[in-house]
Amino acid sequence: MLDLAITGFTLALLVAGLRRPFLWVLAYLYIDILLPQKISWSLLASLPISLIAFVLAFLGWLLLDAKEDSRFTLRQALIVVLLAYCGITTTMADFPEPALEKWAWVWKSLVFAVFLPLTLRTRLRIEAAVLVMVLTAGAIIISGGIKTLGGGGGYGTLRLFVADNAGLYEGSTLSMVAVAMIPLVWWVARHSTIFPAEWRTRLFALALTFACLLIPIGTQTRTGLLCIALLAVLSLRSVKRRFLYIAMAGVVALAAIPFLPESYTQRMSTIENHKADQSASTRVAVWMWTLDYVEHNPFGGGFDAYRGNKIKVEMRDVEGSGNNVSVDVNEAYDESRAYHSSYFEMLGEQGWPGLSLWLWLHALGLWQMERIRARWSKRTGPGTGWQAPLANALQQAQLVYLAGSLFVGIAFQPFIFMLIGLQCGLWSYLKRIDAPSRPPAIRRAPVLRTETA
Numbered sequence: 342m343l344d345l346a347i348t349g350f351t352l353a354l355l356v357a358g359l360r361r362p363f364l365w366v367l368a369y370l371y372i373d374i375l376l377p378q379k380i381s382w383s384l385l386a387s388l389p390i391s392l393i394a395f396v397l398a399f400l401g402w403l404l405l406d407a408k409e410d411s412r413f414t415l416r417q418a419l420i421v422v423l424l425a426y427c428g429i430t431t432t433m434a435d436f437p438e439p440a441l442e443k444w445a446w447v448w449k450s451l452v453f454a455v456f457l458p459l460t461l462r463t464r465l466r467i468e469a470a471v472l473v474m475v476l477t478a479g480a481i482i483i484s485g486g487i488k489t490l491g492g493g494g495g496y497g498t499l500r501l502f503v504a505d506n507a508g509l510y511e512g513s514t515l516s517m518v519a520v521a522m523i524p525l526v527w528w529v530a531r532h533s534t535i536f537p538a539e540w541r542t543r544l545f546a547l548a549l550t551f552a553c554l555l556i557p558i559g560t561q562t563r564t565g566l567l568c569i570a571l572l573a574v575l576s577l578r579s580v581k582r583r584f585l586y587i588a589m590a591g592v593v594a595l596a597a598i599p600f601l602p603e604s605y606t607q608r609m610s611t612i613e614n615h616k617a618d619q620s621a622s623t624r625v626a627v628w629m630w631t632l633d634y635v636e637h638n639p640f641g642g643g644f645d646a647y648r649g650n651k652i653k654v655e656m657r658d659v660e661g662s663g664n665n666v667s668v669d670v671n672e673a674y675d676e677s678r679a680y681h682s683s684y685f686e687m688l689g690e691q692g693w694p695g696l697s698l699w700l701w702l703h704a705l706g707l708w709q710m711e712r713i714r715a716r717w718s719k720r721t722g723p724g725t726g727w728q729a730p731l732a733n734a735l736q737q738a739q740l741v742y743l744a745g746s747l748f749v750g751i752a753f754q755p756f757i758f759m760l761i762g763l764q765c766g767l768w769s770y771l772k773r774i775d776a777p778s779r780p781p782a783i784r785r786a787p788v789l790r791t792e793t794a
Contacts, residue, residue, distance in 0.1 A: 362401030369394040374477040410462040412769040424451040434643025443644040454758035461766030486552030489559030516565030517745030519556040524734035532727040624681040626652040631689040641692030651676040683746035710736035
């Protein structure tokens with residue numbers, strides 16, 4: 342039944358694009374997030390459905406859509422430069438075959454991030470893109486939340502639609518995305534015109550937020566806990582009653598502790614001492630190896646360059662307390678361990694130029710969203726009131742990603758580049774509609790001078 346429903350909905354969405362080509366853009370968002378071809382075992386599993394939607398979206402815009410309002414922004418240019426640079430490093434990668442496997446989906450993620458803003462010419466299109474991303478990722482999150490409540494969680498054991506620990510279905514990645522999506526969930530509930538801002542919409546937003554908070558518990562990832570803490574701090578900027586918010590957040594956190602699984606609390610306790618945890622100690626060792634690697638390879642080693650690492654991991658077990666403390670140091674050796682950090686992933690694979698481009702891309706996005714928030718927050722009148730909250734939600738989502746990616750290698754995660762595409766589209770759209778409202782520059786009339794003999 343699930344296979345029939347997903348296949349029918351996906352094909353119906355593609356057919357509907359014949360009448361409204363922009364639906365093919367939404368179809369690609371849906372397919373690239375949910376991966377229905379991996380859920381299905383019949384028709385969709387045998388078709389390159391993601392590539393089909395990608396080609397239809399591009400051809401629909403190129404041949405059938407209006408382009409007079411499309412703008413190419415600086416951040417899109419940065420993505421193009423990053424794309425070209427990654428292509429060059431792929432041809433010279435330390436491990437050519439794994440590099441080509443990663444390049445096969447990275448280029449598509451970057452190209453779509455460049456393409457998406459060109460299609461977001463109206464408020465309705467921007468809302469539709471946000472809504473599809475929220476509901477599609479929400480389908481995965483709701484499934485995981487239900488299984489977590491039913492006791493089916495655990496580190497690496499939470500089974501979702503796809504039994505594949507990769508992409509958005511990887512535990513730490515899903516935890517980060519779930520928390521980052523919360524601001525967008527509430528923007529849709531409060532400001533979207535597609536669904537009315539009524540009690541049923543807000544009730545669904547509340548339930549989806551609860552499911553988002555359950556995902557870090559169900560996956561038992563420390564990244565999710567850090568993302569929740571950061572989002573709680575970022576939300577202080579937007580709430581009206583901050584002291585009440587802090588008090589309620591503290592009460593909820595204390596009340597939730599007795600209901601948390603023991604395995605979850607034990608895993609979270611390893612945050613305090615990374616040297617006593619093998620996973621955390623291995624990450625630090627890989628980061629040190631990466632810094633040493635780029636000293637001799639400043640332009641990186643291409644995708645999956647981590648496969649060449651050989652590291653020594655030291656773990657310290659502390660027993661006793663007070664004056665009776667004994668420390669046992671255990672050494673272990675490992676190799677081909679992943680970066681477990683987007684920053685070191687960019688540094689090791691693309692070198693200093695790639696890391697600089699990636700950081701510039703994100704820093705510029707934070708600055709642009711702040712500019713929109715400052716410019717539109719005090720405006721009143723018809724058609725206002727949604728721009729600043731959306732910029733704030735996108736900025737918060739990006740900050741949560743940048744924090745979570747400290748400990749997860751998701752520098753090229755497609756969902757994040759979709760968020761970047763949304764930011765570029767919002768910036769371009771608001772810059773275009775705001776241009777007529779600016780007063781024209783005052784030019785002085787030329788002074789005619791007569792020369793005297």
